[in-house]
């Protein structure tokens with residue numbers, strides 16, 4: 192058996208965590224031979240509820256769980272942590288855009304970024320799920336002065352998975368046959384799900400679907416899927432968000448074997464996206480590192496959409512500039 196690693200999950204008493212914790216504990220994220228110590232953080236008012244979740248973790252008798260910490264103290268929750276999944280934040284309700292949560296949630300990520308910087312493993316991998324995820328990741332990265340901003344990522348994997356699912360349904364294929372889907376930009380209604388380079392069973396996806404379907408159905412459905420789920424459930428997506436978080440961290444930690452996945456990462460200027468925002472890019476992962484897929488052609492249609500979502504991220508950044516000191 193390997194030495195246990197520490198996995199911190201914030202918002203641990205919430206609905207995403209109620210699915211996520213059990214997937215991590217069962218080995219779905221880091222593999223069936225990797226023991227974990229769960230470090231669960233929530234606010235004082237939610238600690239009683241969190242106690243119930245911990246009782247259920249105990250009752251699963253997971254062979255891979257070496258310890259559980261439940262706390263309202265971020266320094267304790269991030270002590271030595273190797274993987275941090277920052278889920279805790281207020282979800283949006285019907286009629287809200289994710290950026291409406293900026294002021295409510297932005298402030299959470301300054302203290303959490305500092306606490307990670309002070310306490311986490313120097314190699315910690317951080318995934319921000321709480322919305323607006325890209326800008327919250329930027330805030331946390333900026334507050335974590337002793338860590339590399341590249342260690343902070345935002346979740347666009349749910350959008351990536353949604354895009355695969357829509358395409359598989361439309362073409363009557365399996366998601367397993369679909370490669371090279373990209374989510375560019377923000378986890379918001381401006382994101383750009385791009386299938387210009389996508390193949391299905393080795394064939395170009397664009398030879399199997401019409402441009403009209405891409406523009407009128409595919410892109411808007413993926414962009415608006417979160418809102419559609421809120422309308423149907425009365426609550427924002429939870430199990431699918433947890434599943435995407437597991438996918439994101441597993442791929443980052445264990446590698447993608449050459450497969451492309453989408454991750455929100457600090458822009459390094461690639462594809463003309465100026466640094467200073469956390470932007471969804473196509474990446475491959477190897478040896479615990481992600482790398483942007485380079486050299487892709489970008490046509491006019493794609494460029495226009497990549498710019499719209501970049502502009503929105505710059506506006507979000509401007510709205511919280513004072514938190515980036």
Ligand SMILES: NC(=O)c1ccc[n+]([C@@H]2O[C@H](COP(=O)([O-])OP(=O)(O)OC[C@H]3O[C@@H](n4cnc5c(N)ncnc54)[C@H](O)[C@@H]3O)[C@@H](O)[C@H]2O)c1
Pocket residue numbers: 201202203204205206207208232233234237278279280281282283299319320321322323324346347349350378427428429432
């Ligand atoms: N990136 C994505 O794809 C994606 C997908 C789904 C949901 N989300 C977002 O994830 C977040 C959580 O969603 P949920 O449905 O689990 O919400 P929820 O309301 O069920 O749970 C949130 C939990 O966070 C806790 N919390 C609040 N402030 C905290 C803090 N400072 N530290 C630690 N915990 C804190 C709350 O007490 C609560 O237990 C929301 O922002 C939601 O919009 C993102």
Ligand SMILES: O=C(O)C[C@H](O)C(=O)O
Pocket residue numbers: 282283289322349416417418420427428432
């Ligand atoms: O849409 C939301 O507010 C929740 C989440 O970001 C989602 O995409 O399902």
